[in-house]
Amino acid sequence: MSKLMYAKTHEWVKIDGKEATIGLSDHAQHELGDLVFINLPAVGDSITAGETFCDVESVKAVSDVMAPVSGKIVAVNDELENAPESINNDPMGAWICKVEVSSVPDDLMDEAAYAEFIK
Amino acid sequence: MAKRTPLYDLHVKYGGQIVDFAGYDLPVQYEGLGVIKEHVAVRTAAGIFDVSHMGEFIICGEKVEAAINGMLTNDISGMYDGQVRYSPLPNDKGGAVDDVLVYRISARSFLLVVNAANTEKDAKWVVSHLPSDVSFANISDAVAQVALQGPKAEAILRKIVPDAYVPKKYYSFVKDAQIEGMRCIISRTGYTGEKGYEIYCGNLDVCKIYEIIMAAGKDEGLLPAGLGARDTLRFEAGMPLYGHELGEDIPLNEVDLGFAIKMNKDNFIGKDALVAHEPEYERVGAKLVDRGIAREHCPVYLGDEQVGIVTSGTHSPTLGYPIAMLRIKKGLRDGLTVDVRGKRLRIEIIPLPFYKKA
Numbered sequence A: 001m002s003k004l005m006y007a008k009t010h011e012w013v014k015i016d017g018k019e020a021t022i023g024l025s026d027h028a029q030h031e032l033g034d035l036v037f038i039n040l041p042a043v044g045d046s047i048t049a050g051e052t053f054c055d056v057e058s059v060k061a062v063s064d065v066m067a068p069v070s071g072k073i074v075a076v077n078d079e080l081e082n083a084p085e086s087i088n089n090d091p092m093g094a095w096i097c098k099v100e101v102s103s104v105p106d107d108l109m110d111e112a113a114y115a116e117f118i119k
Numbered sequence B: 001m002a003k004r005t006p007l008y009d010l011h012v013k014y015g016g017q018i019v020d021f022a023g024y025d026l027p028v029q030y031e032g033l034g035v036i037k038e039h040v041a042v043r044t045a046a047g048i049f050d051v052s053h054m055g056e057f058i059i060c061g062e063k064v065e066a067a068i069n070g071m072l073t074n075d076i077s078g079m080y081d082g083q084v085r086y087s088p089l090p091n092d093k094g095g096a097v098d099d100v101l102v103y104r105i106s107a108r109s110f111l112l113v114v115n116a117a118n119t120e121k122d123a124k125w126v127v128s129h130l131p132s133d134v135s136f137a138n139i140s141d142a143v144a145q146v147a148l149q150g151p152k153a154e155a156i157l158r159k160i161v162p163d164a165y166v167p168k169k170y171y172s173f174v175k176d177a178q179i180e181g182m183r184c185i186i187s188r189t190g191y192t193g194e195k196g197y198e199i200y201c202g203n204l205d206v207c208k209i210y211e212i213i214m215a216a217g218k219d220e221g222l223l224p225a226g227l228g229a230r231d232t233l234r235f236e237a238g239m240p241l242y243g244h245e246l247g248e249d250i251p252l253n254e255v256d257l258g259f260a261i262k263m264n265k266d267n268f269i270g271k272d273a274l275v276a277h278e279p280e281y282e283r284v285g286a287k288l289v290d291r292g293i294a295r296e297h298c299p300v301y302l303g304d305e306q307v308g309i310v311t312s313g314t315h316s317p318t319l320g321y322p323i324a325m326l327r328i329k330k331g332l333r334d335g336l337t338v339d340v341r342g343k344r345l346r347i348e349i350i351p352l353p354f355y356k357k358a
Helices: A026-032 A111-117 B008-013 B035-044 B064-069 B116-128 B153-160 B206-220 B227-236 B271-276
Strands: A003-006 A011-016 A019-024 A035-039 A052-058 A062-066 A070-076 A097-103 B016-021 B024-030 B046-050 B055-060 B083-090 B096-106 B109-114 B135-138 B143-149 B173-179 B182-187 B196-202 B222-224 B281-288 B299-302 B305-315 B322-329 B336-340 B343-350
Touching: A003 A111, A019 A026, A035 B305, B008 B016, B008 B024, B008 B206, B024 B035, B024 B222, B024 B227, B035 B046, B035 B222, B035 B227, B046 B206, B046 B227, B055 B064, B055 B116, B064 B109, B083 B116, B096 B116, B109 B116, B116 B135, B143 B153, B143 B206, B153 B196, B153 B206, B182 B206, B196 B206, B206 B222, B227 B305, B227 B322, B281 B336, B322 B336, B322 B343
Parallel strands: B046 B222
Antiparallel strands: A003 A011, A011 A019, A019 A097, A035 A052, A052 A062, A070 A097, B016 B024, B046 B143, B055 B109, B055 B135, B083 B096, B096 B109, B143 B196, B173 B182, B182 B196, B281 B322, B281 B343, B299 B305, B299 B336, B305 B322, B336 B343
């Protein structure tokens, strides 16, 4: 059973045992506007919860994407490189990377809490 | 608190995401549309912008033409009534106080249209350089403006005004036009690189005029467009933006605006400074060779030497790749890189404008 959680920095993370899938929330893509570029991390990179591991650019600005959990990247969604707008069109489907989780911070929110957070 | 233009409630109605720009609450983009859709609409159909924040001055008098001409790098002598001309407004050092549009209403009456952020500064500057027998009025707060831009702009305009009110030539205007009885100036000008019109009217009429245009454009693909698209459109068209490509400390003979700087004109403010200043930098266009987007202020390098900066940069919605305008030392072409957040990306100099309408 996977568990969907959100970070305060507007990333979603689906945790399934030791593996987690990470993407940007619908709220984040909406606030950023049309995404035109993504600087993806690489398989094998270590990421640390709360630190930047990727950046996305809209027409107007660049924004950091923060790691919602700590771990080691085991897969990257390379398709986003040529189609960053997939994050706008389908934020829950357009995952950025999968990680082997080493630790999960205790301030992640479930869907209801996140919905309240972005109100 | 930021000022609101008379169109504020309509922006909210159409889903405008409001930001503070030059002291005005204006839509950066519209809900459900966004910069790219709005930009594409202007390139392929039409878009309508609220540009009521722009400043307008009326300057009148017997010797008005000479008085204004002495304040501009471009030459406004010999214009006809109903003609528009672009010009930088130079300072004593040869930099720019602003860049403006000059409308000749008659031989003794001109309209100056200035950038919103500079309106107060420009008013002081212009007044301080006018002779006492020329009168000046800052009518910015009474005048609203909408820009209708794009290949369908003319067809839309023709649905709402008779032929006599449609200005025929680029950079010309009709002074006494009316839209459903509401008086306005219709000018064939714009800041997008597309065919289009700018309509000046009274604050009380602008909401009605906006809705009349929206209704007329419904079947033509007209969309409301915000500041975001305005910036990407002018940028692709290679047009400078004050505060980015132009400024008080940027000599006007370094900005690729030679067409608007008439060094053979008798005299104008800053002419001596420009004559004395051998251009060191130039404004050029570039595309990114490596992946990434170079933004304003990113430093430009030739080897390890910094040779300039990016003045505007983003992903071009029309071209589909990132482009930038640079202010770099003159004559450099090959081997340039730009520092984007600590990474050196290769760039290639390409001609301006990036986009020219077919």
